[in-house]
Amino acid sequence: MNKFLKIVVIIIIFHCCVSGYSQITQKDSIQNYFRRIEALIDNVNQGKRKEPTKGIAHKKVAKDSDIRKVDLLLNLYTTYKYKNTKYANKCNNKALQLSLSSGYKKGALQANYNNAYQLFVNGQFDRATDLLGTINMPSNYKDYPHVYSDVICLKSLIHTERGAYDIALDMSLKLLDIGEKDNSNYTLMKAHGALLHCYLRKEDYSKALNHCLKGLDYTIKLEEVQYLYFKIDEIARLLFKLGNTKGALHAYDFYLKLENKITPPGDYIQSIVYMNMSDIYTSSNQFKKAHNHISKALELNYKNNFRFRIPRALILQAELYLKEKDTINAIDSYERSLSAAKDINAFDVVQSTSEILSDLYEKSGESLKAFEYMALHNSIKDSLFPNEKEQKFVILEAQRKIKEITQKQKILALENEAQKTKMRTIVSVLLGILALSLIVLFSYLKVKSKNKFLYTKTVELAKVQLHMRNKIEALERLSPGTDPNIDNNNDNEILDKIGFSTIDESVKNIILNKLDKLEKTLFFTDQGCTLRKLAEQLKTNPKYLSQVINQEKKSNFSNYINELRINHLLTKLLKEKDFRESKLSYIAVSVGFNNLNTFNAAFKKRQGILPSYFIKELIQESEKEIG
Structure with a gap:
């Protein structure tokens, strides 16, 4: 037993050392990325790489060829899509019209993708998916690798928001394979971004942070300044989820430092920053600051119609109310989150939120409401339908059936059946454990018996050898000596x-x-x-x-x-x-x-x-x- 305890202690010490070393290495790695970001920003500020401005752009658009005009307009869209959405969309629409009239296929593809992305931001997943489907992507990826990477990444993000993680992961990994095969930094940046989003929703924060840092590496290499705020916020958010609150706050300090060096990030990024800051303050019981930040986040989300962010912002608000033991307001926020998630077919949010509401109503003594939400949760969880439209159908059908169940006797009958199923499962598991234990015991006894037999044979052999040796020595003592x-x-x-x-x-x-x-x-x-x-x-x-x-x-x-x-x-x-x-x-x-x-x-x-x-x-x- 002492030997076993020593092994356990050694394993624990080793794990702690590895964990500590990993944290130190991770901290150094993130600091190194921050230094690289500062160097990139310094290059931008020193004029080595300048962002396009509105005034200069209009002068160039008036003079350049149609293709150069489209490229400049698309560049303006990229620069301002997070800072001034209205102006960015105006530039993109001009680029689309000019591309179509001049036959500039790449420009038309990119502009259509940009419109699909804006639909995604506004939570219009169906329209975004339909628009992506109309983009006449060439069969040869090498003709337009950037546009292809953008489209596949966005499709993966949409599937992730809808809870179809297996489809999203499959798309992202295929994109990663293409990027590695062609050694394309842009494709790799997009692939790691999609994988980050998928693992974040799956709550595998360690893998998400790994993909975040890999994506940031390519972002810096490509000098894609417009994504830097995004990446720093993602780092902060993931560090917090991994329990490193100090590291998360340090990342946000760097975020604020960055605001003094380049133009502000805009409402789209700022809204998610407010949400994540609220989450951090909630966990540290700084409720006043948490309310302040989540209110700002919701205000920006509603103002700009960032529909796919509204459900998650309301969930953060509900969690804050729960920490304050305000169950009534928590339930209200959860129900508004559920409603907003249904509007955009965010099935993973519907599934998780309905389960929480069921638990809250159960604790409040409202069994009927609790049953309704649990049935909704199970209908999505147990669904095996392959696409989102069928999943939506399952939700609507489940709601219709739930409303028909009004009698308490039916609820009790369902609960009894669930209890029986649970008991059958428990019995099956216990029988399986018993069978496995018997197999292990039989194997142990068999090995023990074999070892005992071998031991006996070895002792017998040793005794025979000892007897023979003693006999030979006795005979040698009796025989006359020789030289x-x-x-x-x-x-x-x-x-x-x-x-x-x-x-x-x-x-x-x-x-x-x-x-x-x-x-x-x-x-x-x-x-x-x-x-x-x-x-x-x-x-x-x-x-x-x-x-x-x-x-x-x-x-x-x-x-x-x-x-x-x-x-x-x-x-x-x-x-x-x-x-x-x-x-x-x-x-x-x-x-x-x-x-x-x-x-x-x-x-x-x-x-x-x-x-x-x-x-x-x-x-x-x-x-x-x-x-």
Whole structure:
């Protein structure tokens, strides 16, 4: 148990170290991005890259060719789409008309995409999708890669807002593959932006931040200044969601610093900043500041008709009311959020908000209302329809059926059925766990039985070896002594006289005889024992020695040595109590193994069990005999 606790402590310490290192690395990485942003802004301010202005644009539009006029108008749209939507749309419409009249296909595609994007911003997802479908995208992506990337990214964003995360993710990843294949910074920027949006809605904030920073890297490389406010706000928001409030506030400090260097971001970006700031203040119980920021956000959203942001802003307001324990106003904000989400077919918001409303009404004692919202939640959650129109149909159908259920008896019947289903599920899970436990137990007992059998066989073998050794030693003590040096000298003379091309029986017997005598000296317990060293001791050729071991010992040199060591070990463990109670590493080294891993592998290969298991069982058996 102590060993287990040590492992747990080590894992916890390792996790903390890795987590701390990750946070430090992440902080340094974000700071590095901020420094790069400042360098880019300095370049813009020093005139190395100037944003187009309205006055200069009108002069150029009057003089340039139609294609140059369209490109300049589209550039103006990009510059002002977050700062002055009305002016940006005016430039875009002019660009569209001029593109159509002059046959400038790229300009027409880009202008149509811009209109679709504005529809998306206003929460008109169906119209945006229809317009994207009318854009005559060329079959060859390479002709208009920027427009293609814009269109696919926007389609992914629409699917994400509607809760179709699988479709959005599939589109985004395919776009990422194209960007990586063609090494297109613009396509990669768009792909990471779409993936960020998808993972943000899925509440996988770590992955979202990863894609945010990758997208920012390409944004800086491309010098797309108009996206910088967006990116800094996303960083702040994700850091807060990951629990790093200090880092989020630091990012917003940098955001404010940026406002002093370049033109303000405009209502579109400012509204989301107010929403995120409200969320931060709510979490830190600064309710007055939170109300102030969410009110500003809602004002900007309603004023500019940013319809797809209204439901989420109302959810933040509801969460703020809940923190203040104002359930009545919280329910009102949630219901207004639900209504706004239905208007734009934001199914994920409808699903999550209906579940929250069900819980709030249940706690308020209004069971009928609670049931209605839970049924709405389940109808979306369990829906397997593939597209948004069918999902909308499911919502409307569910609402119609819910209104028909007015009697309390029907509600109780449904609740009872749900309870039965829940119980059946629990029983099924318990049976599954029981079956799995039995399989695990059977496997454990089988392995334990096998190990016990191998242990018994190993002990029997060790006892036989010990008995034989004792018997041989007794016989040697009774036989008349001989001078081993005389034999050795004669053997050495024979080995010196013969050549080394072949080996005959007499030489083989000499080597075997000397090898058997040397075994009694326990030469194999030397960790540095090698074939060459042993051959030198025997005064013979390593090749002959290897051949004798292979033929007569039926083994290669390594296995032969390991077998001698393990046989010696087994008898030593049986005879010596202190030895078997020593540390396993000491035992391994004392019989000639260089390390514990080699020892374990050799013992397991020969005996079928680990030495630690064998020694433990031997100790327990010895203690029982003593007791």
